[in-house]
Amino acid sequence: MQKHAETQRQHESFVSSTPVSGDMRPVMSGLIPAFRDTSTGEIHLSLDQNGEISTEHSFFHLPKHWVSHSTSSGEAMILMPTIEAGYWRPHHFIAITKHLRLPLDS
Incomplete structure (x- = not known):
């Protein structure tokens, strides 16, 4: 239980350093890269090779x-189709694909 409390404190104090444009920085503040299984709702934060919370999306420790x-060597290359990348903000997951709007060419 102590490990969970320590991890929760890390999550609450984490500020994403994901490169974003200056005017988007307040929107991105507090977002932690994460992945979610759309079939089960299970969510995992993105971790680096050492198991620490990562500032970018990585497949380590999924x-x-x-x-x-x-x-x-066993390193993940491709995830199952039900896994989506997004960001964890305290108490909810925000999927990247639902908020990504690409310009349409003519």
């Missing part, structure tokens, strides 16, 4: 059943 293809 559940093995989320990985569809990996390298010969």
